[in-house]
Amino acid sequence: MDLDRISTRTAELAETFGVRTPEVVAGKVPAYATERLRLSFRLGQPILTVGAGFDDLPPIEQVGALANALLVANLVRTGQTKLALAFAVPFLLICFPLLYLCFYHGYPAWVTLSVFAAFYVIWHLLTVGLRLRRIGYRVDQKVAEVMGREVVDAMIDHDIRNRPSLPALARLYYTIYWPSETQRTQRLDATFGPRTTV
Structure with a gap:
């Protein structure tokens, strides 16, 4: 898994949407997270955990999953x-x-x-x-x-x-x-x- 590429793409998307850039880490993701991403928060800072299998998603689903996670994190935090x-x-x-x-x-x-x-x-x-x-x-x-x-x-x-x-x-x-x-x-x-x- 190319975590640097995913982090860079996440930062670009965060800038595009005008939301906070999460810390991107590799780790274990529950089986029900079919996008192979897990969102959590530590002291108000969003953490995006990327699990094995994320790279297997088609490119459009990878970018969609990242965009969804960024927006959900922002709406949960601000709401x-x-x-x-x-x-x-x-x-x-x-x-x-x-x-x-x-x-x-x-x-x-x-x-x-x-x-x-x-x-x-x-x-x-x-x-x-x-x-x-x-x-x-x-x-x-x-x-x-x-x-x-x-x-x-x-x-x-x-x-x-x-x-x-x-x-x-x-x-x-x-x-x-x-x-x-x-x-x-x-x-x-x-x-x-x-x-x-x-």
Whole structure:
């Protein structure tokens, strides 16, 4: 794997998109990361881990995977405050009155805490799910605007090809938290017109 070439290309793409350049390192990537990239953060700095097999992807998928990772990193990093507010404000407005009612009616502590925990988990999953779906659409839109629709189409094709081979839990995660390939294509069609095949 030519890590210098990947780092250089990542830096070029980061400049093109106007986002922070991540540190690029070689390492182990989970099997469900079919693009052979893993994004993480250390003290707010994005780290892009490139796994074995990245060089085996077609060039258009390599550049698409790098662009996607850069934009996801930027949207996750810059959207932390919004996400916290989107979670906290409605949660507090609904949950605290609910807790007050539980205490007021004299429900046992375990009932009150169970209600609180269940509501917390459900609200967290809902908030994260909505945020990740929005990120998915925004990444597709930006990559198509800057690099052309064919790059996004190549990544959608990559996902369609690799989705069946993912572990069941990963497939469930993507089904719940990420827009489907059909939804992504419909959004792109609405903005850029129907996909052209060569």
